[in-house]
Amino acid sequence: MHTILLCGGSGQRLWPLSGSIRSKMFLPLLPAPGGGTESMIGRVCRQLAQAGLDESLLFVAHQEQVALTQRHTGSNYPVIGEPYKRGTFTAAAFGALHLLAAGKAQPEDIICIAPADMFADDDFFRQFLQFEAILDASQAELLLLGTRPVYPSEQYGYIVPAQEDSGALYAPVISFAEKPDRARAQELIQQQALWNCGVFAFRLGFLQKHLERLELPAGFAALSALYPGLPVRSFDKEVAERCTKAVTIRHEGEWSDLGSWDTLTDRLPAQVIGIGGLWGECGDSYLINELEVPLHVIGVSGIVAIAGPEGILIADRMEAHLIKDILMEHSAKEMRYGETGWGSYTVLDRESGGAGLVLTIMLTLLPDHHLPEMICPHSAKTWMIVSGHGEVTVNGHTSAASAGGSYTVARGQRHAVSAFSAMKLIEVRMSEAGDDGKVYSC
Incomplete structure (x- = not known):
């Protein structure tokens, strides 16, 4: 079985700490087993490894989150980047077709898709080990993992299963309800409905049939080329709610998406x-x-x-x-903070004038990481090293950099920074018309 973890989400419900790049799964706020804290994505990786499910993991993230995802997973797993966010169905297809194109999966192989930003106990992930056997025994096309509701939530979707023998490992799915109001949620709970955890298992060929139904290509390169014009599609809407041969298994323990x-x-x-x-x-x-x-x-x-x-x-x-x-x-037009594979940045000041835009930015680089070489044809900048040491390269000339050093980069010059220890530097960037306005995204 191949497990594809989807790293979507806009990060708005946990503002101001989360955003479009640093979404909730990257927030290091959860208590870690050995002390200290860990992020949701780090916790999920640890639990999948403990369950023996880390041999065939693939992360699908937006292309601007690839380096950050690699950083939070220790670069231990492959991460591929979607060019645009197009919903859970498209992300699942993107990941599955990548495995197919790379020769790592075949149409008869089982694919499990799951969100990377969930909070659950260890037993939740151990249930993944049953997916293949249950799909075989039930002859179902789709398996869903649900959990027993602890209150009538209006924030989750619900799975309504058939009333089967209480000792059965699985039950056929009768219907779905997406984020009902509180009264309807209470009715669903009385019908033994489950919260939909967003975890699905199926054979890759089953997903290919849905791509064919939507007149979408079943090849990775062809699907990637269509991304700019694709609509946002939900896996629940496009697949789960259309499937007549779906079963669900019940998780009795702890689960939450920690979405508020x-x-x-x-x-x-x-x-x-x-x-x-x-x-x-x-x-x-x-x-x-x-x-x-x-x-x-x-x-x-x-x-x-x-x-x-x-x-x-x-x-x-x-x-x-x-x-x-x-x-x-009332969303802000410009981000003031972001995390990247190499560290983070904070916009300290932003001044617009007739001559263009002046940004003052604090850059924090992790030890043994580097700000990749780049050319800014529409902006000049000055760097002042606040702490740490490393190297600064401007137009091919490399100099040792330490606290107190300053460096000037003219428009069109190649420039980069390598950090030997943790480094902080202040950047004053003067941009003219034509600058793309991005702070840093690599």
Whole structure:
């Protein structure tokens, strides 16, 4: 069986810490077994390895998240990048056809697709080991993994199974319900419905038939060429809800997508992370501060106070998910923070004038990483090294770089930075008309 982990999502519900590049799966906020913290994607990798499922893993991410995904998975697994985000169906096809084109999978092989940003206990992943046997025994075309609901959520989809023998390993799927209101969710729970975990297993040839139905190519290169014009398609809508031979198995343990501040804060190792504190009666409140200035909450219960380079959020825990709707209407035009394969960047200042745009950026490079060589035909920049040491290359000339050093890059000159230790540098970039406006994305 080949397991394809999908790294999609816009990151809006966990703003201001998550965004289009640093989505929730990269946030290192979960307690790790040996102490410290880990990210969702790191936790999932660890659990799949413990279950013996890491021999055939493939990550599908947006092309701008490939290096960051490799960084958070220790570069232990292959990662391929979609040129555009086109939904879970398209991402699943992209990954499956990549395996086929590379000769790593055949049409009769079983493919499991799952989200990379979920939180579950170890037994959840051990159930993956049953998928092949259950598909064979049931003669089903599609297998779904569901979990018993713990409350009538309006944020999850539901699977309605047939009422089978309670000792059976699987049950036929009767219907689906996508994010119902609370009253309907309660009715579904009474029908023994399951939360849809977004985990599906099927034979690769089954997916090829759906590509044929949609008049899409069954070849990796041909599908990739069509990406710019493809619509967003959901695997649930295009495959699961159309399948008449689907079965589901039930997970009785822990599972959540940790898709809101309300659900994530229940998993945090402490109520205060970062500089600041909760004072007085602050029961059930949580504070996370990524800034270098203190944040204090006094005498307010049941809230989240989240501060990061992208902004500050103060919200009732139960209402914090509404930030997604707010951002859709009032989203910021420019990102102020991003993570990459080589480190991170923070926009300190942005000034527009008649001559163009001046950006002041703090770059943080990881040890033994480098800012790849590039040419900026429409901008000039000055680098000042704040800490650490490494090398700066400008137009083929390489110089040792350490704290206090400064370097000037004219328009059109090739330039790069290599970090031997952790490095921080301030970049002042002066851009003229024609600059693509991107800060850094590699």
